[in-house]
Amino acid sequence: MELATKFVNKKLLTPTFVSLWIIMFLVEFVKGALIVAILPVYMGDVLQLSAFAIGLSFSCQYIGDNLFRSPAGWLIERIGFRLTMTIGLCITLGAVFIITVMKTMGFIVLGCALLGIGTAPLWPCVLMGITAVTEENKNFGTAMGVIQISSLGGTGLGPVIINFLVSVSYTVVFWVLLSCMGLVVLVSLFLPRHAGNRNTGTGTETVADTSATAALWQGGAARIWQNIKETHRHIRTHLKVSPLLYPALFLQSFAVGLLTPVITLFVRSELGLSPEAFSLMLISGGGVTVLGLIPVGKLVDRYGTRRFLNAGFALAAVSVGLFAFIRPLPVVWTLVMLIGVSYALILPTWDTMISHLLPEGEKGTVWGLFLTIQGTGMIVGPIASGKMWDALGAPAPFVASSISMALLFFLHLYLSRKQPASAGVSTR
Template sequence: MSEVSHKQAFAAHMMLYGIILFLVEFVRGAFLVSFLPTYAVKALGFSVTAVGWAVSIHYITDTLIKCFAGYLLDRFPLRFIVPLGLAVSMGGLWLMYSVHSLWLLIAASALFGIGLSPIWLVCLSKVRPEHRAEHMGMLYTCWLAGLGSGPIVLNFIMDKSYSLSFWIMLVLWGIGLALSLLITNTKLSAPEPIPLQQQIAMLWERLRSMKKLVPGMTLQTMAAGMLVPVLPGFTTNYLGFNYSQYSYLLIAGGLLTVGALIPMGRLSDRFGKKWFLVLGFAAFALTLFSLTLAFHLWVAMLLAAVLGISYAAVLPAWNALIAHYVPKNHEGMGWGLFSSVEGIGVIIGPVLGGWIADTFSESMTVLASAVLLGAIAVYYFLSPPESSASQAAVEH
């Protein structure tokens, strides 16, 4: 295949993956950020802590599947693994709307967490190494466009009907499932026939070499996870905004995030990752703290925009650093393991955030999240992560 044809095939595959990723993240964002915290608390009568448990169980399943899915994707057809996962998740989404007990809610959340890992790992394994941060920016643009627009759209629909909101999510997920049947089994690189035990040993060595990154891998996702079950309540109960105004905040933050991802990725490729991580996390912490004092819509929208830019500064630089530790020709398993480490924070965060909200207040959860993000900024200022990543790149 010629170089031009190869690039065209790569672009076509990434477009298909991007569309599927957009659809499933649209539904996941709509469900976890808007539908579940509102519907479960106000319509079904569950506590915020119960919602936090449901979100955590969702991410526990997602994290466990990442470990297993990475191994499967290195050895079995993509066209089989990805649709199978999406089909199981669709069953969990269907079950979620008819829950009547906490245990059924948790079971449905667990099933719903299964389908996203395979498509994510396929996308991440397609990133070209010579343009890691830029391609990460493009990939995260698709992800954030779906994750951000899902809650925005659903907030307006929920004012009219929970049922209509649910059916829209189910149909969009079904479209993503149908498109996943078009995925080709072609891989950019064929895995070397290394025994599983040897691969695990190799990945363990990678984890040991990246010990400077581990605190950030867990704490940043825990801080973000703390906010998931409390954001609707914080916005409506504490700040006094309605769901439509909540959507305006999401629009302000989402647009700035999506618009800044690719430029920030290119800048971090050029100038280095350390300061994008330090300043990004610091700005995120300060702005999140300020948001607890923003009782006027225009102030809250301005702060949401700053949050979006801060997020865009962190994401490409962070994932480009992680990419240095992914073993060559075993990208699926490598990304699966590292994503699982990050998933530890996502598992703990929602339960902790829900408990703080029920025990104290939603605003206290937001403040606690800001403190964690600020601690990450200080840690990476004192212990720059790029030196170990550079060493990993040499060994790689």
């Protein structure tokens, strides 16, 4: 957080925001450690489970995370910000415990599914919290830059640190992960009851009337179903966005999902880089992204989202496309740096643009809906990527990712022309 304090207005660093930063970092640390460093080796080498079991476990985690984001956003509006986050984190803690103590395929798959379900409320809650704490100062972009640092930092550091501990014992590894999850559950108890505030933007007042929240549970399933229908009517009436936003949401993550399963294989087989050189390349590209997040966020708050997204999508389309065919290493390194710059432009800016499209009321539900559509790209992308690699050759997934970014560029050109500027924030 020290990096953030040098570049971010201290008004942003409220107890709520700091708590969200800690929760995001530690949860992504645990997920990154499990998915990248632990489960593939632990399930295969230690538990002697099949490749099918490993693949099924990973799929259940991604599907659980994606399917439950919309319900999580809906729950935020009904039972409150703190309770939704705490319930999700408790489920995640239980999932890590199941993976720790159970050794059979069924329980490991169950643990991974619960891991996805438990982490599903994370992004809807964080985005709702950021919306609340930045309402007064109009600095959502800066806040997203800081939060993205915690997310990327946790995801990157988790596997690195845990790989050092694996050589000691898996018992130590799992106790570290359980301790991290116990800490985030404790931190979540200090979050405000509701994320929103009609007056001050500090998150200290409730958006929804407490009596209305309690009434949700009166009347059983019939009342809940009625509430869901009312939510649907409200969103259909008040959510005024172009239909082209929905394919744009999908493409934004689909472009990344195409590269996720093949980037390591491509670098090793096509570029001939050693594991050490590949790790250095990832650190360099990721470092460029992380260093750019807060400055870009601050510029977005000042000048609007349009020019940064246009530049980010165009740069990503060109650099990823060239990466598929360029072989001289100095040029490859340059392209990696440019890809890092493009994602520094996109990551804090995209969610800032989306935040300006949310209707009054049901913001949590709409965030969950958008995140579910976006997450679908991360499910479909890896499947399509493998098929492209086998049928069309190694460059195919990169070309498809480049085309997806180019489509996003043109979709955003249209959307940014049609979308009026929000109060206090320009989309120019």
